[in-house]
Amino acid sequence: xxxxxxxxxxxxxxxxxxxxxxxxxxxxxxxxxxxxxxxxxxxxxxxxxxxxxxxxxxxxxxxxxxxxxxxxxxxxxxxxxxxxxxxxxxxxxxxxxxxxxxxxxxxxxxxxxxxxxxxxxxxxxxxxxxxxxxxxxxxxxxxxxxxxxxxxxxxxxxxxxxxxxxxxxxxxxxxxxxxxxxxxxxxxxxxxxxxxxxxxxxxxxxxxxxxxxxxxxxxxxxxxxxxxxxxxxxxxxxxxxxxxxxxxxxxxxxxxxxxxxxxxxxxxxxxxxxxxxxxxxxxxxxxxxxxxxxxxxxxxxxxxxxxxxxxxxxxxxxxxxxxxxxxxxxxxxxxxxxxxxxxxxxxxxxxxxxxxxxxxxxxxxxxxxxxxxxxxxxxxxxxxxxxxxxxxxxxxxxxxxxxxxxxxxxxxxxxxxxxxxxxxxxxxxxxxxxxxxxxxxxx
Numbered sequence: 001x002x003x004x005x006x007x008x009x010x011x012x013x014x015x016x017x018x019x020x021x022x023x024x025x026x027x028x029x030x031x032x033x034x035x036x037x038x039x040x041x042x043x044x045x046x047x048x049x050x051x052x053x054x055x056x057x058x059x060x061x062x063x064x065x066x067x068x069x070x071x072x073x074x075x076x077x078x079x080x081x082x083x084x085x086x087x088x089x090x091x092x093x094x095x096x097x098x099x100x101x102x103x104x105x106x107x108x109x110x111x112x113x114x115x116x117x118x119x120x121x122x123x124x125x126x127x128x129x130x131x132x133x134x135x136x137x138x139x140x141x142x143x144x145x146x147x148x149x150x151x152x153x154x155x156x157x158x159x160x161x162x163x164x165x166x167x168x169x170x171x172x173x174x175x176x177x178x179x180x181x182x183x184x185x186x187x188x189x190x191x192x193x194x195x196x197x198x199x200x201x202x203x204x205x206x207x208x209x210x211x212x213x214x215x216x217x218x219x220x221x222x223x224x225x226x227x228x229x230x231x232x233x234x235x236x237x238x239x240x241x242x243x244x245x246x247x248x249x250x251x252x253x254x255x256x257x258x259x260x261x262x263x264x265x266x267x268x269x270x271x272x273x274x275x276x277x278x279x280x281x282x283x284x285x286x287x288x289x290x291x292x293x294x295x296x297x298x299x300x301x302x303x304x305x306x307x308x309x310x311x312x313x314x315x316x317x318x319x320x321x322x323x324x325x326x327x328x329x330x331x332x333x334x335x336x337x338x339x340x341x342x343x344x345x346x347x348x349x350x351x352x353x354x355x356x357x358x359x360x361x362x363x364x365x366x367x368x369x370x371x372x373x374x375x376x377x378x379x380x381x382x383x384x385x386x387x388x389x390x391x392x393x394x395x396x397x398x399x400x401x402x403x404x405x406x407x408x409x410x411x412x413x414x415x416x417x418x419x420x421x422x423x424x425x426x427x428x429x430x431x432x433x434x435x436x437x438x439x440x441x442x443x
Contacts, residue, residue: 011102022096059361095418109212124156133152164168189203195303196372202298205275207243213288232239249307249310253270258298262297373426
């Protein structure tokens with residue numbers, strides 16, 4: 001039995017070594033019609049009855065089935081053709097050989113193939129004691145079209161050839177031995193640890209080929225399914241590679257994200273964005289070297305009042321089919337502590353610089369919240385000073401997001417209790433008019 005050549009760089013391991021499974025099982029001692037390891041002490045002459053351990057037709061006894069013995073031919077470590085033997089295989093018998101290979105980290109993502117074949121003693125040989133034959137079907141069906149054996153007909157002269165088939169291992173044929181080496185994309189996202197509502201910050205997103213190289217393949221050289229630069233995406237993953245991000249509530253893009261070879265959607269004010277990777281040379285998302293980071297994407301954002309407390313953000317990178325690890329296709333959540341405070345101000349004016357005793361004056365008092373946070377529950381006070389009496393609130397006007405208190409509460413503005421502004425959002429303005437009698441005299 002032959003493995004005609006592992007893919008380049010793959011190596012057969014002598015430890016733990018091959019294992020052999022026989023059906024029907026070998027007899028405890030030399031027996032008949034059992035599959036197993038063959039250790040002949042003499043070449044079987046023509047006409048030797050193959051259903052007997054010894055024969056009177058031969059002067060030499062032959063041991064066919066020594067239980068517990070491994071085949072006489074076992075390959076050493078390496079990458080070339082692997083040969084396993086010798087076996088005795090009766091009609092309807094089955095021999096299974098299992099062995100371990102080492103796959104190099106340098107092997108590119110792809111679907112790899114491997115051919116196998118078999119040769120056996122020609123039962124019709126007359127003059128050549130050890131003439132071997134092989135089935136004609138797929139005898140050269142491998143990467144290098146190397147013939148397993150040049151003898152595909154029996155020595156008896158049969159023209160139909162040796163029946164049976166080898167295992168092709170070609171990319172367009174059987175696939176039960178295929179080995180798919182998978183891609184592994186990952187993403188990491190970082191951002192500010194703290195921010196202020198109404199302020200700005202920057203998120204950085206880094207996509208990475210965390211695993212094997214992703215590139216074109218050629219069966220004639222790598223034993224993997226042909227993959228051209230142009231169809232790498234169709235075979236192995238999305239083209240271009242995409243990173244998507246949905247921003248937390250209250251966080252908006254301040255501008256379209258940027259990054260070398262990245263084309264991003266989503267402008268100022270957007271809550272989501274998508275960036276597609278597409279190199280200028282070659283004009284493709286691939287190749288990607290192994291364990292290589294893609295250019296950084298930078299996204300500037302603004303924090304609104306609805307992001308107060310914390311803003312938790314997660315980004316993701318597009319999956320490739322049957323990716324080896326999917327847990328790293330989503331970044332760890334970026335948690336930004338957003339501090340929120342209001343900026344309150346007050347102005348007061350009665351529109352004059354002189355008054356006479358006994359006159360009445362109207363004060364216009366404006367309370368404003370410049371944000372960015374709401375100041376619901378703020379308390380406004382305007383206790384009259386000496387020289388004024390009989391003050392009363394005549395009107396309240398609201399603008400922005402301001403909401404005037406009920407008229408029955410306005411009088412609280414003028415005493416120590418104060419007037420509670422139950423709804424005083426960012427951008428709110430409340431203007432009160434207070435009329436007072438002037439009692440003071442002098443300059």
